[in-house]
Amino acid sequence: MKRRVLLLGGGLAGGLSALALHARRQDVEPILVERGDRFGGNHIWSFFDQDVEAGHRWLVDAVGPTRWPSHRIAFPARRRHIGLGYNSLRSPDLHDALLRTLPASSLRLGREAVEVTPEGVRLSDGETITADAVVDARGGGPIEGLDLGWQKFVGRHLRFAVPHGVAEPMIMDAEVDQADGYRFVYLLPFSATELLVEDTYYSLDPALDVGLLRQRINAYVDDRIGRRFETVGEETGVLPIVLGGRLDALWPDDYPFGRIGMRGGFFHPTTGYSVPDAVANAMLLTEASDMTTSGLRRLLHDRAKRLWRERGFYRMLNRMLFHAAPPRQRYRVLEHFYHLPEASVARFYATRLTALDKLRTLSGKPPVGIFAALSAIAGRA
Ligand SMILES: Cc1cc2nc3c(=O)[nH]c(=O)nc-3n(C[C@H](O)[C@H](O)[C@H](O)COP(=O)(O)OP(=O)(O)OC[C@H]3O[C@@H](n4cnc5c(N)ncnc54)[C@H](O)[C@@H]3O)c2cc1C
Incomplete structure (x- = not known):
């Protein structure tokens, strides 16, 4: 009999863990539960080459990242071309990889976990699934008890009629008006005519004025690129940046489940990037000897405590x-x-x-x- 591992939340962390367990543990049956109608939601998740260990690279390659061999940064007194590779995963590719790789019996889409115990879950359509282990990957949750700032942004996917001329990712263009705290524009050229432009703010106020940021993105593109475009997509985000506090806020003693992803505090403290931790945790799960709810909680909590100290x-x-x-x-x-x-x-x-x-x-x-x-x-x- 295979050990059944229930992953609650089919986003980045849950999705990568399901792929890793399916590939590396023949004795485990992962089951991925997602309340949305697509695995992964609507995201572009980026990371640098060195963020993912060479031996773990196969996992992101299974999703199919876009990779650029170098990138740029720009500040009023410093501009640099940096020869470090940069990668982006798109959520539709995670969705497709899951559907292509896992058997249908391992996937539950459009179903919400409404009642969760260490032994299993009841879903919104009434299905009950029992499991040896339950792991919580339901994304960002309440985080009282941490001292937070915010990284907030609007990103727009633009299509140009002629090449936009941006050859490589611009990770931070801080040569823009510094309104509301540290501000930068981020550019990802997915093709010669397709460009993601994000206007990002490090702010103590989580409120996001989407209309204003759209105007600023348009003004930036008019000024720096000066070519006609149409907007084909948009994403917005308000991500926590941890300034201090206690890890217990994310790992209450009486919470019986292990957590992965944002919910467990597994993200870069300064940039909010969470692909590196999502990959490392997925691989950690493939090495677990105690495939029970409490065993995986211990394993993941120990890692969270170590990272909290180190970071x-x-x-x-x-x-x-x-x-x-x-x-x-x-x-x-x-x-x-x-x-x-x-x-x-x-x-x-x-x-x-x-x-x-x-x-x-x-x-x-x-x-x-x-x-x-x-x-x-x-x-x-
Ligand atoms: C717009 C945006 C852009 C980002 N860009 C980057 C980036 O470039 N690089 C990077 O590393 N990080 C990025 N992040 C930060 C972080 O990596 C993402 O938020 C990432 O998706 C977090 O992964 P996760 O698995 O913890 O949560 P999510 O990917 O949000 O997944 C959680 C999933 O759980 C589901 N869920 C919740 N409750 C239930 C329930 N009761 N039952 C069933 N399903 C449930 C949700 O529908 C969701 O799909 C970005 C975040 C945002 C918001």
Whole structure:
């Protein structure tokens, strides 16, 4: 008899875990439950080459990322071409990969988990599924108890009648008016005539004025690209950026299930990217010896605790980014960070900064006033 693992939530983390368990554990039957009408929702999920271990790359390749060999950044006092590969996964490709790979008996689409116990779930259509292990992958949930800032954005998919001329991803173009905190524009050229343009803000206020950001995107494209386009898609996001607090807020003692994805705090503290952790957790599940609800909870909680300890530096950097300077000057923290060599930049995104990298991130001419920086750093870890 196969061990049955129920994954609640067919988004990025649940979807990748289902693919990994199906591929690597013949003794396990993953079952993926998604309340939406598509697995993955409506997202583009990006990551840098070094964010995913070489031995885990097959998992993202199973979805079929678009890959660019290099990317750019631009700040008022620093522009760089960076030879680190950048990748994007699209949610329709995750949906297709799941339908192509897993048997229909493993997939439940358009069904909500309405009653969940450590032994199984009751779905909105009345079906009851029993399982050896239940894992919660239901995306961002309530996160009281954490000190948060927000990364909020509107992204528009544009189609041009003639080539737009953007050759490689622009990860941060901060040469724009710094309204409402650190602001940058992000560009992904999916083809010569197809471009994703995102207007992003690091703000203490989660409110998103979608209409205003649309206007700013149009103004940016008119100014920098100056070619006619039509808008073929849009996504919006308000992602938490953790400044401090306690991990227990995401892992209450009385919560019996292991969590993956945003719900378990598995995202980059400064950028909000969650592909790297989603891949690492999916692979961790394939190595589990105790395939029970409590066994997987222990395994995932242990990893969450370790990452929380290791990532304290990022939370400190976030406090500088949000509190150490007036909103219009906050970009300087990242502008300064980008003086580091490419290998350090790669380690920053992969959350593997060395002690020397950390020292160099903070050394040199201070990007913000030293007293404000010290007071921001002294905030809750
Ligand atoms: C617009 C946007 C863009 C982003 N871009 C990036 C990016 O470029 N790179 C990156 O790494 N990260 C990105 N993120 C952040 C993060 O990676 C995504 O939010 C990611 O989708 C989180 O993965 P997840 O599996 O935790 O949650 P989700 O992908 O949101 O999946 C959770 C799923 O659970 C389902 N669900 C919830 N409750 C139930 C229930 N009761 N029963 C059944 N199903 C349920 C939901 O419908 C959803 O599909 C982005 C986020 C947003 C909002």
